[in-house]
Amino acid sequence: MKLTMASAKMVSMFILPAMLHAFSSFGWSMAQNSHHRPHHMHVGVILDMESPVGEMAQKCMTMAISDLNATPSQNNHPLKLILHPRNSMGQPLKALSSGENVTKRTLIGPQTSEEAELLGELGDRVPIISFSASCPSLSREKNPNFIRMTTNDNSQVGAIAALVQKFGWRELVIIHEDSFYGNGIIPDLLLALHEGNARVVHRTVIPPQARDIYVEAQLYRLMALSANIFIVHMSPSLASRFFIKVDELGMMSTGYGWIVTDGIANELSVMDQSTLDSMQGVIGIRPYIPPSKRIHNFSLKWRNSFFTKQHPQIPEVNVYCLWAYDSVWALATAAHHLGATTSIEKKDSANKFAHLAAIPLRPTGSDLVRTILRAKFTGLSGEIQLKNGKLQQPLAFEIVNVFGRVKRIGFWTQFNEITTKLDRSTVANQSPSVRDMGSIGWPGSSLAIPKVQRIMPKAGKRLRIGVPIKVGFKELVGVELDPVTNATTVTGFCIDVFKAAIDMLPYGVTLDFIPFTNSNILMGGSYYDNLIYQVYRQKYDAAVGDITITANRSSYVDFTMTFTETGVAMIVPIETSRSTNMWIFFKPLTVDLWLVIGAFFVFTGFVVWTIEHNDNDEFKGPLARQIGIVMWFSFATLFFAQREKLISNLSKVVVIVWLFVVLILTSSYTANLSSILTVHQLQSMPKGESIVLPFNSPADQKFLIDLPFKKHSSYPLRKVEDYANALRDESRKGGISAIIDEIPYVKLFLSKYSDQYTTVETSLYGTEGFGFEGKLYLISQNWFQNHSLYTNQDSAAKVARLDSYSFRGLFLITGITSAAAAIASRKYMKKESTTSQQHDVADKPVEEKFSPVSDIPSRRTGSKHIRRYSY
Known part of the structure; x- marks a missing residue:
């Protein structure tokens, strides 16, 4: 007969106290008559023997008793632990009501959180040690004598949230068991995911005893939501049936992501092969038990003792076995310590071990619990230390992946988050990148991290994207039909921008690009206006391409932000200046500068x-x-060809300064003349010349009503080559003089014909550009051969002539220098002349004094002769 949780609690309120009182009285009476015999401490063990964990836990506890008896310090000790296992079959009242007359001071178990909550009604009568009940709601506040020799479920929520964040998942679904165990972790898990910027869009609850048809119905609901990222928290027995159904419905295929909690991950080693086959690609979190020599020896002993004809396959020791083993050791250590303390207080020297017989008489269950909580020792699972009645959170959680076999792909620590290696000195080496983790096998044997899909009905349509068909300018949008496969390939700058924007979404979107043909036109207007109207009529979910944003179109649909330069521009031919003017060499300098x-x-x-x-x-x-x-x-200084030798330093200074000025003037003249001879000058656009507006261009007649040009809108322009052909002939030969079009088309045209054509008066009239956003620069570089749509191409400018104002500084310097030198030279000449005259007057007496006597002038009649002698 199966009891509900509520009825079981009511029964426990009346039956359990009476039974346990009888058990305790009987057991203690036996102990009083055994003062001179070794004392045996009877321990009740409640396990689900039908489950793999229950069977393995009983084996581990038996091995713990064997190891205790084999310990030298225990051989001479009269206290022996005797285990009394009972099969709960998931119903703890069934084991307690077996009615066997055996003393039980302590209970190890129960195995599930539901059983532990029910047995918590025992209060302080019997200590309860559980190695597998992990529900956060179990606490010493409710059950003072409850001891949790396992980790709390809440200790793993940080690891789960870290994985979700590293995988880039922003929306997911939680599937959990509708039970005391399944509901306990949810509040803290939701909080941890929210702090990691992940949103739980749906929760699915499955009862523990749900039939397969119910599980299948819930999975169909998830498929209808197009959900593909899941966190699963349920008991292993329910998980086995659940994942088999998941695999049958195709939800364990490429694109799905599954994370399971430690309740499932801890038992992966004991699950049957059919269940593991259905879980290929699942990621699991479980406590990490560091390797040790004790575990190695225990594993060898485990293999030798477990192998029987009934168990030809030796299961791997899991963490629950280790915790069950350590639970027995914690109980035995506390009992021995408590017995020794009682002996000292009684000071009974008549019998060396008499205090052991008195253990049941003096200490209560609470005494034993307090002693266990104070215990600190090294067990098989590592350092055992209890706080607030529960095992402390492990330093690291192990991240495992079911891919062929169960393999470790990394660790999570509360200090350094995700890592691939553990360093005992610093707990972990920081390595938070998912790329640094081990190779992960995802569902469907995929190696790519699944992307979150948009939560929308799966039966709904895929996104239908209308794209324009273009004859030319395929760098913007190109539609090609494969004649063999009849498949449509859509490429181009606009398409790449759209795909880049889609890739930045935190979820996956399935797209179908549908070319828009003339047969789709159902209304008047241009080709692009009709494409916009089809989006308005919801024939397409969106339209992508070189679609200009205009006020009229915006009244029908919504546009994204622009991703190209806006406005229109005029294309005109350019010619290399080859002037036939014979006086062109005068043009670099203005007339005033020449003068x-x-x-x-x-x-x-x-x-x-x-x-x-x-x-x-x-x-x-x-x-x-x-x-x-x-x-x-x-x-001659113009060519540095002067031959005259200069004597005065003043003249040399004047010439040096003047040569510097001549050097600057000749260099400037040469540069400007070269520019005039090689610069591209715009062809003149006199009024009355014809211009062309391309087909379907928004820069139509209504934009150009005031321009002083003759409109020529019938000229067919669909390709880049058409633009060049139309501009090649002048207007008088039937061609055109200019083309006005949107800047993206103009820039694309100039990227191929920049040596023959240019633009003038860009953005004559504004448009709002094309819509969509993304990694524009790199995409633009890819499609336009380094002629980005985001760089302005300057129109050729007329070369300015050099005037005297530009060189006024040079002329000022040489003028001042020359004038100063001339003034200084005149003053020096005057001073030298005066000095020379004074020198002649002073020298005259000296000349006469030293004249010889014979040099006396002779006198002749009518004439005067003077004879001088030089000396």
Whole structure:
């Protein structure tokens, strides 16, 4: 007969206290008559022997008793633990009501959280040690004598949230068991996921005893939601049936992601092969037990003792077995310690072990619980230390992946999050990137991390994306039909931008690109207007392409942000300037600059002549010769070809400064003349010239009503080559002089014909550009051969002539230098002349004094003769 949870609690309120009182009284009476015999401590064990864990846990506890008896410190000790296992079959009242007359001071078990909650009604009468009841709701506040020798379910929520965040999942579904165990973790799990920016869009609850048809119905509901990322928290028995159904319905295929909690991951080693086959690709979290020599020896002993004809397959030791083993050791250690303390207090020296017989008489269950909680030792599962009645959270959780076999792919620690290696000195080496984890096998044997899909009805349509069919400008949108497979391939800049935007979404979207043909047009207007109207009529879910945003179109559909330069531009031919003007060499400099340069040539030559002509014979001679020298010397400096040797330092300074000015002038002249001869100048656009507007361009007649050009809108322009052909002939030959189109088309055209054509007056009239966003620069570079749509191409500018204002500083320097040198030269000449006259007057008496006597002038009539002798 099966009892519900409520009825079981009511029965326990009346039956359990009476039974346990009888058990305790009988057991304690036996102990009083055994003062001189070794004391046996009877321990009740409640396990579900029908489950693999229950069977293995009983085996581990038996091995623990064997190891205790084999320990040297225990051989001479009269206290022996005797286990009394009972099969609960998932019903703890069934085991307690077996009615066997055996003393039980302590219960190890129960195996499930539901059983532990029910047995908590025992209060402080019997200590309860559970190695597998992990529900967070179980606490010492409710059950003072409840000891949890296992981790709390809440300790793993951080690891689960970290995995969800590293995989980039933002929306997911939680599937959990509708039970005391299944509901306990949910509040903390939801909080941890929320803190990691993940949203739980749906929760599915499955009762523990649900039939397969119910499980299947719940899975169909999840399929209708197109959910593909799941976290599963349920008992292993329910999980086995659940995942078999998941695999049967095709939900363990490529694109799905599954994470299971430790309740399932801890028992992967004991699940049958059919269940493991249905769980290929599942990620699990479980406590990490560090390897040790004790575990190695225990595993060898386990293999030798477990192998029987009934068990030819030796199961792997899981963490529940280790915790069951350590539970027995914790109980025995506490009992021995408590017995020794009682002996000292009684000071009974008559019998060395008499205090052991008195253990049941003095200490209560609470005493034993307090002693166990204070215990600290090294068990098979690591360091055992209890706090608040439960085992402390492990330093690390192991992340495992079911892919062929159960393999470890990483660790999670509360200090360093996800890592691939553990460092004992620092607990973990930080390595938070998912790429650094071990190779993960996802459902469907995929190696790619599943992406979250949009939560929408699975039976709904895939996104139908309308795309325009273009004859030319396929770099923007190109539609190609494969004649063999009849498959449509859509490429181009706009398509890549759209796909890049889709890839940035935190969920997957399935797209179908559908070309928009002329047969789809159901209303008047342009081709693109009709495409927009089909989106408005919901024939397409969206439209992607070189679609210009206009006010009229915005009244029907919503556009994204623009991703190209907006506006329209004019394309005109350019010609290389090859002027036939014979006086073109005058053009680099303005007239005033030519006059100023000529004046300074003459001025500089005159200043040099002024300084040099008194002392330098090369600057002397007839007047005509001196004028020629002035003009020659000045202009010869233009080519640095002057031959006259300068004597005065002042003239040298003047010439050096003037040569610097000449160097700057000649360099500037050469550069400007080269620009004039090679620059591309725009072809003139006189009024009355014809222009063309491409077919379906939004820059139509209504935009250009005030332009002083003749409109020529009948010229067919569909490809880049059509633009070039139309512009190749002038208007008088039946061609056109300019094309006005949107800037993206203009830039694409110029990326191929930039040497022949250019733009003028960009953005004459504004448009809003194309819509969609993404990694625009890299995509633009890929499609337009480094002629990005986001760089402006400057129109050719007319070369400016050089004027005197630009060189006023140079002329000022050489003018001041020359003038100062000329003034200094004149003052020096005057001073030298005065000094020379004074020198002649002073020297005259001296000349007469030293004249010889014979040099006396003779006098003749009518004439005067003077004879002088030089000396």
